[in-house]
Amino acid sequence: MNDQSMQLVLKNARYYQNGTFLQGDIWVSEGKIRAIMACGAGEPYPQGQVLDVEGLTVLPGLFDTHVHFREPGYTQREGFFSGSMAAAAGGITAYFDMPNVMPPTNTAQTLQDRIALAEQSSVVDFNFYAALGYDNLDQLPELAKGGQVGFKTFLQAPPVGKEVEFKGMTAQDDGQLYWLIKQAAKHKKRCFFHCENHFVIAQMEEYLRKTGQTENNFHYLSRPNVAEVQSVATVIQFAKAQDAKVGISHVSVTQAAQLIREAKAQGVDIVAETCYQYLTFDSSKIDLLGSYAKCNPPLRSKEDVEGLWEYINDGTISLMGSDHAPFLEEDKKMGDAPIWQAKSGLAGIEVLVPIMLTHVAENKLSLEKLVQLMSENPAKIFGLYPQKGTIAEGSDADFTIVNLNEKFSPDITKMVTKGRQNNLLFDGLKLQGRPRYTIVRGKIVMAEGLVDATCKGYGKFVRA
Ligand SMILES: [Zn+2]
Structure with a gap:
């Protein structure tokens, strides 16, 4: 991933904050949430990645x-x-x-x-x-x-x-x-x-x-x-x-x-x-x-x-x-x-x-x-709040972005864990709701089900 990924805008986000869901554009730079603005208020967006998350739900x-x-x-x-x-x-x-x-x-x-x-x-x-x-x-x-x-x-x-x-x-x-x-x-x-x-x-x-x-x-x-x-x-x-x-x-x-x-x-x-x-x-x-x-x-x-x-x-x-x-x-x-x-x-x-x-x-x-x-x-x-655990200005830009409506059954042969062959318990389950993006301190580590293996070593120890 290039350095521009450290500048990110989540456009048209339905996001969670303090017990409720709000609508806005979430601006991220250098791994932190810099601002949350009304949808479209910051256009044209600065250089960097823009991810339109209309229809999805952005969780901390x-x-x-x-x-x-x-x-x-x-x-x-x-x-x-x-x-x-x-x-x-x-x-x-x-x-x-x-x-x-x-x-x-x-x-x-x-x-x-x-x-x-x-x-x-x-x-x-x-x-x-x-x-x-x-x-x-x-x-x-x-x-x-x-x-x-x-x-x-x-x-x-x-x-x-x-x-x-x-x-x-x-x-x-x-x-x-x-x-x-x-x-x-x-x-x-x-x-x-x-x-x-x-x-x-x-x-x-x-x-x-x-x-x-x-x-x-x-x-x-x-x-x-x-x-x-x-x-x-x-x-x-x-x-x-x-x-x-x-x-x-x-x-x-x-x-x-x-x-x-x-x-x-x-x-x-x-x-x-x-x-x-x-x-x-x-x-x-x-x-x-x-x-x-x-x-x-x-x-x-x-x-x-x-x-x-x-x-x-x-x-x-x-x-x-x-x-x-x-x-x-x-x-x-x-x-x-x-x-x-x-x-x-x-x-x-x-x-x-x-x-x-x-x-x-x-x-x-x-x-x-x-x-x-x-x-x-x-x-x-565990004493990590509000660095983590919230979508707020100044917090780490960690997001789990989900599609609440997507129905699917896990294909255990395509799972990532080395223990996948033993996951018969999950085979054929009828599920509704699926993570579409995983973002850690502003970096998209998973998009549409695909994990970016070049992010090896990106994860950090978060001191409690
Ligand atoms: Zn255990």
């Missing part, structure tokens, strides 16, 4: 708050380049990547190394979660200065044989969890938790295996709702007792959302994320597709899928991620093997926005609420 750049781009360590599954290309294809202008890579993001140095790696190849902007576990608390003072969006902790023991991979990643019992939250609170950093009680899961797995259960439903039967509800309750109690800032990743159970609603009402500093899959697919997809619908937490009952909307719409759940977790074909292919041998994770960053727009078309949430969930809220919660 949308975030994916939860991805696993696997670099370094597992780049055969994904990397910053392929993952961020997929993000751009899906209308995502910035993502927050999780620390379970190799080496894990569990020290200030490994965090710096990952930032440097992503800066070489990411197409869109990014930030990270650092790992915080009971066994890397000595790193906390240094890590707390790293500019990352937060910490991530899994409530489980490091799997046997994977102690290095999981160093700094886990709090395996209530004592460790209590201590970890207490230490993180001292540094005023928000710690996010994967809330599923691993003792309950281990017990259920043992029971199901003993009874010879090998059907696909093994996956969700072994991870009952209460495993999530109990973990969320414990995190809330510890956070409340210590005035800590906490976050719950991928809430999938309405009863857990209800606990979070009550905690917020009591003044606990807690934020909750869910993912499109928990609002869209129920566990019958696991019966049908086995490992290709396997993720953690598992897809839940129809009642939970329907019930979560109430908590989206009242603001209890304020963040949306894809939990993009790509795998190789052989990681997911089961043959005659039982489902527990397959890896857990979906690679849906490219369908996140279209699926959420489809929910808008079906009146599950308003478009305004979608913008709050995917742009305003993450920017505000």
Whole structure:
């Protein structure tokens, strides 16, 4: 892309600002929004690119708050380049990547190394979660200065044989969890938790295996709702007792959302994320597709899928991620093997926005609420507002430009993610609403479905 692309006018834009939609021409230079004028008021336009977006809708750049781009360590599954290309294809202008890579993001140095790696190849902007576990608390003072969006902790023991991979990643019992939250609170950093009680899961797995259960439903039967509800309750109690800032990743159970609603009402500093899959697919997809619908937490009952909307719409759940977790074909292919041998994770960053727009078309949430969930809220919660998360003079010129009326079905063979071959869950979905342009700090990184690979390395670390 040439330098003129740094001068850009979005002509005839229907754009979102402060809870409502307005009409105007948006002027961009050097990556920032310089002015927003009445349509045609600035003609003739200055030298540079003019994009007529009549008929489309201009949203502030949308975030994916939860991805696993696997670099370094597992780049055969994904990397910053392929993952961020997929993000751009899906209308995502910035993502927050999780620390379970190799080496894990569990020290200030490994965090710096990952930032440097992503800066070489990411197409869109990014930030990270650092790992915080009971066994890397000595790193906390240094890590707390790293500019990352937060910490991530899994409530489980490091799997046997994977102690290095999981160093700094886990709090395996209530004592460790209590201590970890207490230490993180001292540094005023928000710690996010994967809330599923691993003792309950281990017990259920043992029971199901003993009874010879090998059907696909093994996956969700072994991870009952209460495993999530109990973990969320414990995190809330510890956070409340210590005035800590906490976050719950991928809430999938309405009863857990209800606990979070009550905690917020009591003044606990807690934020909750869910993912499109928990609002869209129920566990019958696991019966049908086995490992290709396997993720953690598992897809839940129809009642939970329907019930979560109430908590989206009242603001209890304020963040949306894809939990993009790509795998190789052989990681997911089961043959005659039982489902527990397959890896857990979906690679849906490219369908996140279209699926959420489809929910808008079906009146599950308003478009305004979608913008709050995917742009305003993450920017505000992670301290990036108003640099990001709004269409306003002086803000970064990040836009997700969508056609709300376009109906389409994803062709998974044409997806950008390296995990595309496993995306059977999305095959043939009937969607309405499609990102047409992804613009990051004034640069068009995706136009009409095509990502500009020359934008490799354009993405920047956005310090929180
Ligand atoms: Zn995840």
